[in-house]
Amino acid sequence: MSRIGKKPVKVPAGVTASVDGQIVTAKGPKGELKFVVNDEVLVKLEDGEIAVEPRDQTKTARSKWGMSRTQIVNILDGVTKGFEKKLEINGVGYRAAMQGKNLQLALGFSHDVVYEAPQGITIAVPKPTEIVVSGIDKQAVGQAAAEIREYRGPEPYKGKGVKYAGERIVRKEGKKK
Template sequence: MSRIGKKPVSVPAGVTASVDGQTVKAKGPKGELSFVVNDEVLVKMEEGSIKVDPRDDSKDARSKWGMSRTMIVNILLGVKDGFEKRLEISGVGYRAAMQGKNLQLALGFSHDVLYPIPDGIQITVPRPTEIVITGIDKQQVGQVAAEIREYRGPEPYKGKGVKYAGEKIVRKEGKKK
Protein backbone atom coordinates (compact mmCIF):
# COMPACT_ATOMS: atom_id res chain seq x y z
CA MET A 1 0.00 0.00 0.00
CA SER A 2 1.22 3.45 -0.89
CA ARG A 3 1.69 5.62 2.17
CA ILE A 4 1.98 8.74 0.03
CA GLY A 5 -1.09 7.92 -2.04
CA LYS A 6 -3.35 7.50 1.01
CA LYS A 7 -3.06 11.17 2.01
CA PRO A 8 -5.54 13.55 0.36
CA VAL A 9 -4.03 16.56 -1.42
CA SER A 10 -5.25 19.82 0.13
CA VAL A 11 -5.60 22.72 -2.30
CA PRO A 12 -3.56 25.70 -0.99
CA ALA A 13 -5.09 29.16 -0.55
CA GLY A 14 -4.98 31.26 -3.70
CA VAL A 15 -5.11 28.23 -6.00
CA THR A 16 -8.18 26.91 -7.80
CA ALA A 17 -8.14 23.25 -8.74
CA SER A 18 -10.62 21.20 -10.75
CA VAL A 19 -10.91 17.54 -11.66
CA ASP A 20 -12.44 16.76 -15.06
CA GLY A 21 -12.40 13.01 -15.66
CA GLN A 22 -8.71 12.04 -15.51
CA THR A 23 -7.42 15.63 -15.93
CA VAL A 24 -6.45 17.73 -12.93
CA LYS A 25 -6.16 21.46 -13.65
CA ALA A 26 -4.69 24.06 -11.30
CA LYS A 27 -4.66 27.83 -11.66
CA GLY A 28 -2.77 30.15 -9.36
CA PRO A 29 -0.87 33.43 -9.19
CA LYS A 30 2.14 32.05 -11.16
CA GLY A 31 0.16 30.46 -14.00
CA GLU A 32 -1.84 27.44 -15.02
CA LEU A 33 -0.89 23.73 -15.21
CA SER A 34 -2.70 20.47 -15.88
CA PHE A 35 -1.86 16.80 -15.41
CA VAL A 36 -3.58 13.80 -17.00
CA VAL A 37 -3.71 10.98 -14.47
CA ASN A 38 -3.18 7.40 -15.66
CA ASP A 39 -6.36 5.36 -16.28
CA GLU A 40 -5.39 2.89 -13.55
CA VAL A 41 -5.79 5.59 -10.91
CA LEU A 42 -9.09 7.17 -9.83
CA VAL A 43 -9.10 10.91 -8.99
CA LYS A 44 -11.93 12.81 -7.32
CA MET A 45 -12.45 16.20 -5.69
CA GLU A 46 -14.02 16.20 -2.24
CA GLU A 47 -14.29 18.91 0.43
CA GLY A 48 -11.57 21.21 -0.97
CA SER A 49 -9.05 18.43 -1.42
CA ILE A 50 -8.15 15.95 -4.14
CA LYS A 51 -8.32 12.23 -3.34
CA VAL A 52 -6.32 9.68 -5.34
CA ASP A 53 -7.10 5.93 -5.26
CA PRO A 54 -6.05 2.91 -7.35
CA ARG A 55 -8.84 1.38 -9.48
CA ASP A 56 -7.91 -2.17 -8.48
CA ASP A 57 -5.29 -4.03 -6.47
CA SER A 58 -2.92 -4.75 -9.38
CA LYS A 59 0.77 -3.98 -8.98
CA ASP A 60 0.64 -1.54 -11.90
CA ALA A 61 -2.21 0.49 -10.39
CA ARG A 62 -0.55 0.61 -6.97
CA SER A 63 2.78 1.75 -8.47
CA LYS A 64 1.10 4.67 -10.28
CA TRP A 65 -0.98 5.67 -7.25
CA GLY A 66 1.71 7.48 -5.24
CA MET A 67 3.31 8.97 -8.35
CA SER A 68 0.00 10.48 -9.44
CA ARG A 69 -0.52 12.11 -6.04
CA THR A 70 3.02 13.54 -6.10
CA MET A 71 2.47 14.99 -9.60
CA ILE A 72 -0.76 16.66 -8.41
CA VAL A 73 1.07 18.16 -5.41
CA ASN A 74 3.81 19.44 -7.74
CA ILE A 75 1.38 21.25 -10.05
CA LEU A 76 -0.41 22.83 -7.06
CA LEU A 77 2.88 24.03 -5.55
CA GLY A 78 4.13 25.18 -8.96
CA VAL A 79 1.21 27.48 -9.71
CA LYS A 80 1.35 28.88 -6.16
CA ASP A 81 5.10 29.40 -5.52
CA GLY A 82 7.03 28.03 -8.49
CA PHE A 83 10.26 26.03 -8.39
CA GLU A 84 13.90 27.08 -8.43
CA LYS A 85 17.22 25.36 -9.13
CA ARG A 86 20.62 26.97 -8.61
CA LEU A 87 23.77 26.01 -10.46
CA GLU A 88 27.32 26.99 -9.51
CA ILE A 89 30.22 27.26 -11.94
CA SER A 90 33.78 26.75 -10.73
CA GLY A 91 36.98 26.86 -12.74
CA VAL A 92 39.38 29.47 -14.08
CA GLY A 93 37.70 31.34 -16.94
CA TYR A 94 34.39 29.50 -16.53
CA ARG A 95 31.46 31.93 -16.47
CA ALA A 96 27.87 32.47 -17.54
CA ALA A 97 26.06 35.51 -18.97
CA MET A 98 22.70 36.29 -20.54
CA GLN A 99 22.78 37.13 -24.24
CA GLY A 100 19.28 38.14 -25.33
CA LYS A 101 17.07 35.07 -24.98
CA ASN A 102 20.06 32.72 -24.70
CA LEU A 103 22.36 31.70 -21.88
CA GLN A 104 26.01 32.09 -22.88
CA LEU A 105 28.41 29.72 -21.12
CA ALA A 106 32.21 29.89 -21.26
CA LEU A 107 33.25 26.44 -20.06
CA GLY A 108 36.77 25.98 -21.36
CA PHE A 109 35.82 24.94 -24.88
CA SER A 110 37.24 26.66 -27.97
CA HIS A 111 33.82 28.35 -28.35
CA ASP A 112 31.10 29.67 -26.04
CA VAL A 113 28.05 27.46 -25.55
CA LEU A 114 24.72 29.16 -26.31
CA TYR A 115 21.75 27.56 -24.54
CA PRO A 116 18.32 28.70 -25.85
CA ILE A 117 15.92 29.23 -22.94
CA PRO A 118 12.67 27.22 -23.38
CA ASP A 119 9.20 28.74 -22.88
CA GLY A 120 7.98 28.73 -19.29
CA ILE A 121 11.51 28.99 -17.85
CA GLN A 122 13.27 32.10 -16.56
CA ILE A 123 17.05 32.09 -16.13
CA THR A 124 18.95 34.79 -14.27
CA VAL A 125 22.68 35.18 -13.73
CA PRO A 126 23.21 37.17 -10.49
CA ARG A 127 26.98 36.54 -10.63
CA PRO A 128 29.11 35.15 -13.47
CA THR A 129 29.55 31.92 -11.48
CA GLU A 130 25.90 31.41 -10.51
CA ILE A 131 22.82 30.49 -12.57
CA VAL A 132 19.26 30.58 -11.16
CA ILE A 133 16.57 28.65 -13.07
CA THR A 134 12.90 29.27 -12.13
CA GLY A 135 9.57 28.09 -13.49
CA ILE A 136 6.23 26.58 -12.52
CA ASP A 137 6.81 23.08 -13.92
CA LYS A 138 9.12 21.12 -11.59
CA GLN A 139 10.06 18.57 -14.26
CA GLN A 140 10.97 21.25 -16.81
CA VAL A 141 13.06 23.24 -14.29
CA GLY A 142 15.01 20.09 -13.36
CA GLN A 143 15.45 19.11 -17.01
CA VAL A 144 16.87 22.53 -17.97
CA ALA A 145 19.25 22.42 -14.98
CA ALA A 146 20.41 18.93 -15.97
CA GLU A 147 20.97 19.97 -19.60
CA ILE A 148 23.09 22.97 -18.56
CA ARG A 149 25.08 20.84 -16.09
CA GLU A 150 25.66 18.24 -18.81
CA TYR A 151 27.80 20.62 -20.90
CA ARG A 152 30.62 20.41 -18.35
CA GLY A 153 29.81 18.37 -15.26
CA PRO A 154 32.07 18.65 -12.22
CA GLU A 155 35.28 16.64 -12.50
CA PRO A 156 36.61 14.73 -9.48
CA TYR A 157 40.20 16.04 -9.33
CA LYS A 158 39.85 19.82 -9.10
CA GLY A 159 36.05 20.12 -8.92
CA LYS A 160 35.89 22.30 -12.06
CA GLY A 161 32.63 22.46 -13.98
CA VAL A 162 28.92 23.14 -13.47
CA LYS A 163 27.30 21.68 -10.35
CA TYR A 164 24.05 22.04 -8.44
CA ALA A 165 24.17 24.41 -5.46
CA GLY A 166 24.88 22.31 -2.38
CA GLU A 167 26.06 19.30 -4.41
CA LYS A 168 28.99 17.52 -2.79
CA ILE A 169 31.69 16.53 -5.28
CA VAL A 170 33.58 13.39 -4.27
CA ARG A 171 37.19 14.38 -4.82
CA LYS A 172 39.93 12.00 -5.90
CA GLU A 173 43.55 12.17 -4.88
CA GLY A 174 45.90 13.13 -7.71
CA LYS A 175 49.13 11.44 -8.80
CA LYS A 176 51.79 10.71 -6.21
CA LYS A 177 55.51 11.02 -6.83
Protein backbone atom coordinates in the same frame (compact mmCIF):
# COMPACT_ATOMS: atom_id res chain seq x y z
CA MET B 1 0.09 0.21 0.46
CA SER B 2 1.14 3.74 -0.40
CA ARG B 3 1.48 5.95 2.65
CA ILE B 4 1.79 9.04 0.48
CA GLY B 5 -1.15 8.14 -1.75
CA LYS B 6 -3.56 7.74 1.20
CA LYS B 7 -3.37 11.42 2.19
CA PRO B 8 -5.73 13.73 0.30
CA VAL B 9 -4.20 16.86 -1.27
CA LYS B 10 -5.61 20.14 0.05
CA VAL B 11 -6.10 22.82 -2.60
CA PRO B 12 -4.40 26.01 -1.28
CA ALA B 13 -6.19 29.35 -1.07
CA GLY B 14 -6.03 31.33 -4.30
CA VAL B 15 -5.83 28.20 -6.47
CA THR B 16 -8.65 26.88 -8.61
CA ALA B 17 -8.39 23.12 -9.13
CA SER B 18 -10.61 20.97 -11.30
CA VAL B 19 -10.75 17.28 -12.14
CA ASP B 20 -12.15 16.34 -15.55
CA GLY B 21 -11.94 12.56 -15.90
CA GLN B 22 -8.20 11.84 -15.69
CA ILE B 23 -7.04 15.47 -16.22
CA VAL B 24 -6.22 17.55 -13.14
CA THR B 25 -5.98 21.30 -13.86
CA ALA B 26 -4.70 23.94 -11.44
CA LYS B 27 -4.87 27.72 -11.97
CA GLY B 28 -3.07 30.03 -9.60
CA PRO B 29 -1.27 33.37 -9.37
CA LYS B 30 1.79 32.09 -11.30
CA GLY B 31 -0.09 30.37 -14.14
CA GLU B 32 -1.91 27.20 -15.12
CA LEU B 33 -0.72 23.57 -15.16
CA LYS B 34 -2.35 20.29 -16.20
CA PHE B 35 -1.52 16.71 -15.30
CA VAL B 36 -2.99 13.62 -16.98
CA VAL B 37 -3.33 10.89 -14.37
CA ASN B 38 -2.72 7.29 -15.41
CA ASP B 39 -5.86 5.23 -16.13
CA GLU B 40 -5.02 2.80 -13.32
CA VAL B 41 -5.54 5.56 -10.72
CA LEU B 42 -8.85 7.20 -9.77
CA VAL B 43 -8.92 10.94 -8.94
CA LYS B 44 -11.77 12.79 -7.14
CA LEU B 45 -12.22 16.42 -6.05
CA GLU B 46 -14.30 16.70 -2.87
CA ASP B 47 -14.58 19.59 -0.37
CA GLY B 48 -11.45 21.39 -1.57
CA GLU B 49 -9.36 18.22 -1.43
CA ILE B 50 -8.13 15.96 -4.21
CA ALA B 51 -8.24 12.27 -3.32
CA VAL B 52 -6.19 9.70 -5.25
CA GLU B 53 -6.73 5.94 -5.08
CA PRO B 54 -5.86 2.92 -7.22
CA ARG B 55 -8.66 1.39 -9.32
CA ASP B 56 -7.55 -2.14 -8.35
CA GLN B 57 -4.85 -3.75 -6.21
CA THR B 58 -2.42 -4.70 -8.99
CA LYS B 59 1.24 -3.91 -8.50
CA THR B 60 1.33 -1.34 -11.33
CA ALA B 61 -1.76 0.48 -10.04
CA ARG B 62 -0.33 0.70 -6.54
CA SER B 63 3.05 1.90 -7.87
CA LYS B 64 1.41 4.74 -9.84
CA TRP B 65 -0.82 5.76 -6.93
CA GLY B 66 1.73 7.65 -4.81
CA MET B 67 3.48 9.10 -7.87
CA SER B 68 0.19 10.55 -9.13
CA ARG B 69 -0.49 12.22 -5.78
CA THR B 70 3.03 13.69 -5.73
CA GLN B 71 2.58 15.06 -9.27
CA ILE B 72 -0.68 16.75 -8.19
CA VAL B 73 1.08 18.30 -5.17
CA ASN B 74 3.82 19.56 -7.53
CA ILE B 75 1.38 21.29 -9.89
CA LEU B 76 -0.40 22.93 -6.94
CA ASP B 77 2.93 24.14 -5.50
CA GLY B 78 4.06 25.29 -8.94
CA VAL B 79 1.09 27.58 -9.57
CA THR B 80 1.40 29.13 -6.09
CA LYS B 81 5.14 29.33 -5.31
CA GLY B 82 7.04 28.03 -8.33
CA PHE B 83 10.30 26.09 -8.30
CA GLU B 84 13.95 27.01 -8.70
CA LYS B 85 17.29 25.25 -9.00
CA LYS B 86 20.62 26.94 -8.40
CA LEU B 87 23.80 25.98 -10.21
CA GLU B 88 27.38 26.94 -9.37
CA ILE B 89 30.29 27.25 -11.79
CA ASN B 90 33.81 26.43 -10.59
CA GLY B 91 36.98 26.80 -12.64
CA VAL B 92 39.41 29.45 -13.87
CA GLY B 93 37.78 31.37 -16.72
CA TYR B 94 34.47 29.55 -16.38
CA ARG B 95 31.57 32.01 -16.27
CA ALA B 96 27.98 32.60 -17.30
CA ALA B 97 26.20 35.64 -18.71
CA MET B 98 22.80 36.43 -20.14
CA GLN B 99 22.62 37.21 -23.86
CA GLY B 100 19.05 38.49 -24.26
CA LYS B 101 16.93 35.53 -23.11
CA ASN B 102 19.70 33.00 -23.81
CA LEU B 103 22.38 31.83 -21.39
CA GLN B 104 25.96 32.18 -22.61
CA LEU B 105 28.46 29.86 -20.90
CA ALA B 106 32.26 30.06 -21.12
CA LEU B 107 33.32 26.58 -20.01
CA GLY B 108 36.81 26.16 -21.41
CA PHE B 109 35.76 25.13 -24.91
CA SER B 110 37.07 26.88 -28.04
CA HIS B 111 33.69 28.67 -28.28
CA ASP B 112 31.03 29.84 -25.85
CA VAL B 113 28.03 27.57 -25.34
CA VAL B 114 24.66 29.29 -25.85
CA TYR B 115 21.70 27.67 -24.07
CA GLU B 116 18.23 28.69 -25.22
CA ALA B 117 15.75 28.63 -22.32
CA PRO B 118 12.67 26.44 -22.95
CA GLN B 119 9.13 27.85 -22.87
CA GLY B 120 8.06 28.71 -19.30
CA ILE B 121 11.59 28.63 -17.84
CA THR B 122 13.37 31.74 -16.56
CA ILE B 123 17.15 31.82 -16.22
CA ALA B 124 18.97 34.45 -14.16
CA VAL B 125 22.68 35.04 -13.54
CA PRO B 126 23.12 37.00 -10.27
CA LYS B 127 26.91 36.44 -10.35
CA PRO B 128 29.13 35.19 -13.21
CA THR B 129 29.61 31.93 -11.28
CA GLU B 130 25.97 31.38 -10.31
CA ILE B 131 22.90 30.41 -12.38
CA VAL B 132 19.28 30.32 -11.15
CA VAL B 133 16.75 28.32 -13.18
CA SER B 134 13.11 28.91 -12.20
CA GLY B 135 9.58 28.18 -13.42
CA ILE B 136 6.24 26.69 -12.42
CA ASP B 137 6.77 23.15 -13.77
CA LYS B 138 9.09 21.18 -11.47
CA GLN B 139 10.02 18.64 -14.14
CA ALA B 140 10.87 21.33 -16.71
CA VAL B 141 13.01 23.28 -14.20
CA GLY B 142 14.94 20.14 -13.27
CA GLN B 143 15.39 19.17 -16.93
CA ALA B 144 16.71 22.63 -17.88
CA ALA B 145 19.14 22.61 -14.93
CA ALA B 146 20.33 19.11 -15.89
CA GLU B 147 20.89 20.18 -19.51
CA ILE B 148 23.00 23.17 -18.38
CA ARG B 149 25.00 20.96 -15.99
CA GLU B 150 25.57 18.42 -18.76
CA TYR B 151 27.69 20.84 -20.83
CA ARG B 152 30.55 20.55 -18.33
CA GLY B 153 29.75 18.42 -15.30
CA PRO B 154 32.05 18.63 -12.28
CA GLU B 155 35.20 16.57 -12.60
CA PRO B 156 36.59 14.67 -9.59
CA TYR B 157 40.20 15.95 -9.53
CA LYS B 158 39.88 19.73 -9.23
CA GLY B 159 36.08 20.05 -8.98
CA LYS B 160 35.89 22.23 -12.09
CA GLY B 161 32.60 22.45 -13.97
CA VAL B 162 28.92 23.17 -13.41
CA LYS B 163 27.28 21.64 -10.33
CA TYR B 164 24.07 22.03 -8.37
CA ALA B 165 24.26 24.35 -5.35
CA GLY B 166 24.95 22.20 -2.31
CA GLU B 167 26.04 19.19 -4.39
CA ARG B 168 28.98 17.35 -2.88
CA ILE B 169 31.62 16.27 -5.37
CA VAL B 170 33.57 13.17 -4.36
CA ARG B 171 37.18 14.15 -5.03
CA LYS B 172 39.93 11.83 -6.18
CA GLU B 173 43.55 11.99 -5.22
CA GLY B 174 45.95 12.70 -8.08
CA LYS B 175 48.78 10.39 -9.16
CA LYS B 176 51.80 10.26 -6.87
CA LYS B 177 55.20 11.05 -8.39
